[in-house]
Amino acid sequence: xxxxSTRTLRLLSLLQRHRHxxxxxxxxxxxxxxxxxxRDVDRLRELGYPVDAQPGVAGGYALAxxxxxxxxxxxxxxxxxxxxxxSAAASTxxxxxxxxxxxxxxxxxxxxxxxxxxxxxxxxAVTVPGTWGAGPGGGASADVLTLLALACRxxxxxxxxxxxxxxxxxxxxxxxxxxxxxGSHWYLVAWDVDRGDWRVLRVDRVRGPAATGRPFAxxxxxxxxxxxxxxxRVSGGPERWRVEAVVDAPADxxxxxxxxxxxxQDEPDGRCRVRLDVDDLLWAATALGLLGxxxxxxxxxxxxxxxxAVAGRFTAAARGPAAPRGGDRRSxxxxxxx
Numbered sequence: 001x002x003x004x005s006t007r008t009l010r011l012l013s014l015l016q017r018h019r020h021x022x023x024x025x026x027x028x029x030x031x032x033x034x035x036x037x038x039r040d041v042d043r044l045r046e047l048g049y050p051v052d053a054q055p056g057v058a059g060g061y062a063l064a065x066x067x068x069x070x071x072x073x074x075x076x077x078x079x080x081x082x083x084x085x086x087s088a089a090a091s092t093x094x095x096x097x098x099x100x101x102x103x104x105x106x107x108x109x110x111x112x113x114x115x116x117x118x119x120x121x122x123x124x125a126v127t128v129p130g131t132w133g134a135g136p137g138g139g140a141s142a143d144v145l146t147l148l149a150l151a152c153r154x155x156x157x158x159x160x161x162x163x164x165x166x167x168x169x170x171x172x173x174x175x176x177x178x179x180x181x182x183g184s185h186w187y188l189v190a191w192d193v194d195r196g197d198w199r200v201l202r203v204d205r206v207r208g209p210a211a212t213g214r215p216f217a218x219x220x221x222x223x224x225x226x227x228x229x230x231x232x233r234v235s236g237g238p239e240r241w242r243v244e245a246v247v248d249a250p251a252d253x254x255x256x257x258x259x260x261x262x263x264x265q266d267e268p269d270g271r272c273r274v275r276l277d278v279d280d281l282l283w284a285a286t287a288l289g290l291l292g293x294x295x296x297x298x299x300x301x302x303x304x305x306x307x308x309a310v311a312g313r314f315t316a317a318a319r320g321p322a323a324p325r326g327g328d329r330r331s332x333x334x335x336x337x338x
Contacts, residue, residue, distance in 0.1 A: 007032070011040050012049065013073045015063040022060040076116055080146065083108055083120040119146045126152035126179050145179070147209050148188055152176045157193070157216045160209040162201055174199065175216040180230045187230050191219065198222045200233045241300055243284040244275045249293035257291060273298075281306040 007030055014021065014029060027037045041051050041061060050064040074082065086104050109117060126149050151158045158176060163169050174190035181187075186203040223229035247254055251264045251272035262276035274291070278284045285306050288295055297303050 008040055008043050008047075009073055011037075012044060013075070015044075015049075015051065015061065016073060020060055020062045026061060077143075079108070079112060079116055080119050080123070083112070083116075084123050087120075087124050119150070122146065122149040122153045123179070125149075126177075144203060144206055144209055145186060147211070148176055148203065148206070149179055151209075151211060152178060155215050155218060157212045157214045158209050159212060161207040163205045163207070172199075173212075174201075175219075177221060178226050179203070180227055182227070182230055182234060187234070189221070189226055189230060191216075200230055241278050241281055241284065241302075242275065243278060243281075243288075243300065243303060244273065244298040245288055245295045246298060247272050247274055247288075247291055247293050247295040249291065253293070254291055262287065282310070285310045 010030060011026065014026060023034055023037060027034050030037065030040070032040070041053065044051050052062045052064045054060055054062075086108065109120065112120065123145065148158070150156075155175075157173065159171070159173050161169060162172050173193040174188075175193065176188055176190045178189040179186055180189060188201045188203055188206070190199055190201060191197075192199045246267065248271055250270055251266045254264050254272055254274065262274045265273045265275075267273055274288075274295075276284060276287060278287075281300075281303050284303060288297075289310070297307070
């Protein structure tokens with residue numbers, strides 16, 4: 001019975017991994033006959049999993065949508081990613097998302113093996129929400145993130161290889177302190193031992209991190225708000241503008257369009273008030289234009305000229321083609337920009 005149950009779980013995991021499997025491929029993966037495979041598929045159906053079977057040479061098996069959500073089988077990295085994502089969703093304040101995220105976390109985390117809970121706790125403990133851009137990701141490896149998070153939490157010095165924005169590769173020894181998800185990337189805030197200074201390293205450019213087994217003496221962080229400090233380093237300078245506008249749309253509608261770029265607050269008349277910090281008013285004009293509703297600028301007054309210039313360019317584009325014009329490019333930062 002135990003062997004059958006284990007095999008059934010393996011079958012479920014395979015069906016969840018790919019949209020369609022041939023019977024021969026599944027049987028080969030499981031090391032069973034086609035007859036035994038059919039019995040295992042029937043067992044999954046009894047448990048509530050809607051498995052479609054297509055006869056013929058091009059036929060096979062696929063997991064179809066069902067009337068209810070059955071239990072899922074997750075590998076270690078998927079389980080850690082799910083728990084961290086739920087933690088982030090629980091703290092967004094988005095209506096209808098935060099509370100279910102907390103309930104889901106209460107179900108997922110207690111049944112995790114201790115080794116996975118340690119990885120989840122490490123990531124959550126040293127992650128500082130950056131709330132800017134389109135959400136973390138950017139190709140950062142889950143294994144690298146986990147190792148860095150554990151090193152941050154345990155105060156352990158690590159060695160790594162790093163590729164800067166200009167392609168220069170260097171070997172570094174760092175004392176890791178915080179992980180900051182910002183825009184589409186994760187960033188590591190660390191003290192560079194060889195350079196004797198703080199560094200912001202983009203995690204997807206980190207290769208081969210290795211724990212040294214050597215603890216380091218903690219030092220004061222470079223700023224009280226680490227997320228703001230990282231934003232300034234990534235963007236090339238301090239944020240100069242605090243933009244505020246009243247949007248002629250309900251807050252929930254605006255949140256469905258953007259959740260990371262700006263803060264959204266309900267107004268009593270069915271409208272909402274949005275705020276965002278930028279170092280370029282052109283970016284603010286673009287972000288407000290993506291809200292899909294009319295808006296009134298509260299501050300700063302300088303934004304009016306930028307909106308007028310953008311409106312002129314869009315009007316000219318709507319009238320007909322124009323000759324392409326070049327634009328200025330900003331120099332990338334040695335470590336993180338680009």
